[in-house]
Amino acid sequence: VQLVESGGGLVQPGGSLRLSCAASGFTFSSYAMGWFRQAPGKEREFVVGISWRGGSTYYADSVKGRFTISRDNAKNTVYLQMNSLKPEDTAVYYCAADMRGSWYLGTKEADFGSWGQGTQVTVSS
Numbered sequence: 010v011q012l013v014e015s016g017g018g019l020v021q022p023g024g025s026l027r028l029s030c031a032a033s034g035f036t037f038s039s040y041a042m043g044w045f046r047q048a049p050g051k052e053r054e055f056v057v058g059i060s061w062r063g064g065s066t067y068y069a070d071s072v073k074g075r076f077t078i079s080r081d082n083a084k085n086t087v088y089l090q091m092n093s094l095k096p097e098d099t100a101v102y103y104c105a106a107d108m109r110g111s112w113y114l115g116t117k118e119a120d121f122g123s124w125g126q127g128t129q130v131t132v133s134s
Contacts, residue, residue, distance in 0.1 A: 010034040010123040012104045017128030020094055024132070028089040030104030030125055038062075038082035041107040041114040043121055044089045046100035046130075053103065053118060059087065061111045072098075094132045101127040 016028040030042070037075055042060035057068045058076045066078055077090040087104060104119035107113050 010106065010108075012106060012123060012125035014102065014104050014125045014128040017102060017130045018121075019133065021129045021134050022096060022132055024094050025090070025092045026094065026130060028091070028102055028104075028128060028130075030087045032085045032087070032088075032104075035106070036110070037085040037106075039111050041111075042078075042080060042087040042109060043105045043115060044078065044087075045103045045105060045118065045121075046098075047103070047127075048097075048100040051100075054102065055116050055118075056102070058107070058114050058116060060114050065114055067114060067116060075085045075123065091130070094130075096132050098130060099132050100130060102130050111128060 012128045013031045044056040047053040057064050059078045063080045075093045080087040097110035104125040106123040107115040
């Protein structure tokens with residue numbers, strides 16, 4: 010299993026970024042996917058998850074209305090569109106796969122069995 014994030018960078022407050030996570034080595038379309046983030050000195054936290062077909066999503070309150078998750082099962086890729094970014098969104102963002110089975114959509118770290126290496130997002134003027 011391999012998950013490779015891309016799209017991170019430096020953006021001003023109020024700006025936007027789109028993260029991508031390319032998956033390989035497993036049947037991507039059969040599993041829920043999620044994004045987590047870890048800010049300096051803080052624990053990794055759940056951001057958003059999406060079901061295997063993309064029909065269900067679950068957002069952390071802190072990003073609701075600003076971030077949008079989507080997936081393209083034909084391209085084995087999950088995306089995170091981040092709008093109206095705030096300095097407190099600064100973190101390393103991780104893509105993760107919930108490998109428990111098609112009917113699961115996790116929200117905790119322990120629910121996700123495979124992780125990417127992370128991509129840095131910095132929101133600063």
